[in-house]
Amino acid sequence: MKKTTLAALAVLFGASGALAQDVVRMGSEGAYPPYNFISDATGELDGFERELGDELCLRAGLTCEWVINDWDTIIPNLVAGNFDTIMAGMSITEARMEVITFSDNYLLPEPSAFVALPETDVSVLESGVLAAQSNTIQASHIADGSADLLEFSTPNEGISAVRNGEVDALLADKAFLAPFVADSGGALVFLGEDVLIGGGIGIGLRQSDTDLRDTFNAAIAEMKDDGSLNEMIARWFGEDHPQF
Amino acid sequence: MFSFCTDPSILPDWQWFACLFTNATHLQFYRAFGVVLVLLAITAPVALGMGLMGALALRSRIWPVSWLGRGYVNIVRGVPDIVFFLFVPIALGQGIEWVMHQIQCPDWDQPIRQGNDFIVCREARIPPPNSPVWMRDAYAFAMAVVAYALVFGAFAANTLHGAMQAVPKAQIETAEAYGMTRAQAFRRIILPQMWVYALPGLSNIWQILIKATPLLFLLGIQDIVYWANFLGGEKTSLFTFPHPDWRMWYFLGLLVFYLLLTWVSERAFARLGDRLSRGQATAAGERIRKGAAP
Numbered sequence: 001m002k003k004t005t006l007a008a009l010a011v012l013f014g015a016s017g018a019l020a021q022d023v024v025r026m027g028s029e030g031a032y033p034p035y036n037f038i039s040d041a042t043g044e045l046d047g048f049e050r051e052l053g054d055e056l057c058l059r060a061g062l063t064c065e066w067v068i069n070d071w072d073t074i075i076p077n078l079v080a081g082n083f084d085t086i087m088a089g090m091s092i093t094e095a096r097m098e099v100i101t102f103s104d105n106y107l108l109p110e111p112s113a114f115v116a117l118p119e120t121d122v123s124v125l126e127s128g129v130l131a132a133q134s135n136t137i138q139a140s141h142i143a144d145g146s147a148d149l150l151e152f153s154t155p156n157e158g159i160s161a162v163r164n165g166e167v168d169a170l171l172a173d174k175a176f177l178a179p180f181v182a183d184s185g186g187a188l189v190f191l192g193e194d195v196l197i198g199g200g201i202g203i204g205l206r207q208s209d210t211d212l213r214d215t216f217n218a219a220i221a222e223m224k225d226d227g228s229l230n231e232m233i234a235r236w237f238g239e240d241h242p243q244f
Numbered sequence: 245m246f247s248f249c250t251d252p253s254i255l256p257d258w259q260w261f262a263c264l265f266t267n268a269t270h271l272q273f274y275r276a277f278g279v280v281l282v283l284l285a286i287t288a289p290v291a292l293g294m295g296l297m298g299a300l301a302l303r304s305r306i307w308p309v310s311w312l313g314r315g316y317v318n319i320v321r322g323v324p325d326i327v328f329f330l331f332v333p334i335a336l337g338q339g340i341e342w343v344m345h346q347i348q349c350p351d352w353d354q355p356i357r358q359g360n361d362f363i364v365c366r367e368a369r370i371p372p373p374n375s376p377v378w379m380r381d382a383y384a385f386a387m388a389v390v391a392y393a394l395v396f397g398a399f400a401a402n403t404l405h406g407a408m409q410a411v412p413k414a415q416i417e418t419a420e421a422y423g424m425t426r427a428q429a430f431r432r433i434i435l436p437q438m439w440v441y442a443l444p445g446l447s448n449i450w451q452i453l454i455k456a457t458p459l460l461f462l463l464g465i466q467d468i469v470y471w472a473n474f475l476g477g478e479k480t481s482l483f484t485f486p487h488p489d490w491r492m493w494y495f496l497g498l499l500v501f502y503l504l505l506t507w508v509s510e511r512a513f514a515r516l517g518d519r520l521s522r523g524q525a526t527a528a529g530e531r532i533r534k535g536a537a538p
Contacts, residue, residue, distance in 0.1 A: 179481060
């Protein structure tokens with residue numbers, strides 16, 4: 001009886017040692033269009049990273065499922081083993097490399113931009129109040145400068161803060177900001193020069209998961225070689241976006 | 245949901261809204277209301293159970309037990325809830341995995357802590373690898389119930405302990421005069437009568453529990469406040485239903501929901517109070533005895 005129960009449990013959990021491949025759980029934020037967002041038509045994760053991640057899993061022969069996690073706790077949850085990868089527009093930085101590891105980049109270093117209300121003076125970039133999402137390269141970029149930093153847990157809240165005058169400008173990835181500026185009909189504009197920060201975007205992994213990193217690196221290299229990655233970047237971010 | 249929803253961008257307003265409010269993300273939003281209510285329905289009795297055990301520990305004559313009770317109540321009441329909600333799921337989860345690891349893989353030769361990573365053998369993973377999504381959701385939900393029960397159990401323990409002390413001493417002396425043991429007197433005299441004294445405190449804790457449910461998002465469960473914030477946020481033309489920042493309206497909806505919940509529980513507690521006061525040696529019990537309106 002006990003044996004049958006155990007066998008039943010093994011089947012239920014799929015925990016028999018014979019099964020070769022575990023499901024790879026892919027963590028993402030779901031609040032950073034067009035990188036990753038929750039589609040309001042299907043209710044599922046959508047975006048560039050969803051499509052790329054699914055394609056990489058297909059090429060590497062992995063079974064993958066997606067997990068939505070808050071940005072601020074996404075690295076602790078990866079390290080704790082609640083999921084196995086992060087694909088959430090996360091730039092490869094030295095500070096993050098101390099805690100986790102990254103695959104090769106699947107997006108080149110790309111411009112970040114300031115967005116503000118029309119007729120905002122450029123001097124606010126030195127002396128004003130600037131917003132950024134907490135724990136991002138943009139937040140540390142502002143913190144290193146002379147302006148005051150106001151952090152928000154989602155980039156959408158930063159946009160609202162710009163609109164209602166709570167902050168002078170918001171710094172975020174230009175690809176994220178572009179649709180907001182385009183849709184606003186002149187109510188939001190880019191301010192000043194673009195800034196190039198970060199070392200490109202890669203898949204975040206636990207430092208001990210070297211095999212999984214190698215698997216993803218091979219798939220990313222394959223997609224860089226056959227041009228399918230460039231094609232995907234152009235489709236989601238436009239032809240002007242930096243390509244491999 | 246509706247047949248006309250295939251291309252919302254060309255629809256007149258009322259149909260556009262009908263499609264928006266029945267789209268996939270809104271259905272998840274509505275489901276989150278159920279999750280919150282189920283969490284409340286499960287957590288409240290579990291926390292009350294924790295509280296009862298804590299209160300018993302507090303009044304225990306065996307000093308290690310009473311110290312344990314005092315330690316639990318004071319530590320949990322003194323530490324911010326948010327710390328517990330961040331600590332419990334990770335610490336408890338890793339604790340369970342560590343124990344499972346010792347049982348399942350005694351021959352494991354690699355360290356469990358490798359730098360920042362916590363690595364146990366495959367058999368010890370909770371929930372097991374390849375578990376279906378519903379099982380992971382259930383696990384996260386159970387963790388949430390444990391975290392809430394731990395925190396609110398400590399408050400309930402103190403309230404119940406106070407209520408036990410409030411039962412008139414003369415009644416316990418009478419019980420002892422009838423030859424009841426301490427345990428019998430507790431079961432027959434204190435336990436049935438203490439609730440009327442505990443009720444105001446318990447109703448406070450219940451209200452605070454309702455207000456604490458948005459912390460669910462810290463535990464990886466997308467609750468109604470998360471969804472309201474997400475759905476209300478500005479949506480660009482990348483989405484099927486683009487709209488400006490509507491968070492105020494979504495939060496207004498939540499306000500109504502929470503007030504409704506408060507109003508319903510207020511009434512329920514009032515009725516419970518009348519019921520428990522019947523035959524009690526309290527002012528409310530006296531009023532009922534004299535036949536005045538309760």
